[in-house]
Amino acid sequence: MNGTHRKDIKPGTVVDIVLKADQPTGKLTRGIVKDILTNSPNHPRGIKVRLQNGQIGRVQAIISSTAPKPTR
Numbered sequence: 001m002n003g004t005h006r007k008d009i010k011p012g013t014v015v016d017i018v019l020k021a022d023q024p025t026g027k028l029t030r031g032i033v034k035d036i037l038t039n040s041p042n043h044p045r046g047i048k049v050r051l052q053n054g055q056i057g058r059v060q061a062i063i064s065s066t067a068p069k070p071t072r
Contacts, residue, residue, distance in 0.1 A: 003046045003059025009036055014064045017049060017057030028060055 031051030046058030
């Protein structure tokens with residue numbers, strides 16, 4: 001999935017995003033979605049999200065629908 005549809009993204013989803021500063025290079029950052037910031041049902045450049053570490057960017061790829069469980 002490419003991250004342009006809001007219905008495909010939920011808190012806890014593992015995604016690759018492009019940060020605003022990385023848009024010219026296209027460098028991707030992987031993380032877990034904390035908040036969905038785009039209100040519209042879809043966006044051609046990707047749904048804007050905030051990751052659990054506070055970084056904000058547009059979703060370029062959905063890696064998995066849930067975060068991996070930590071192992072002990």
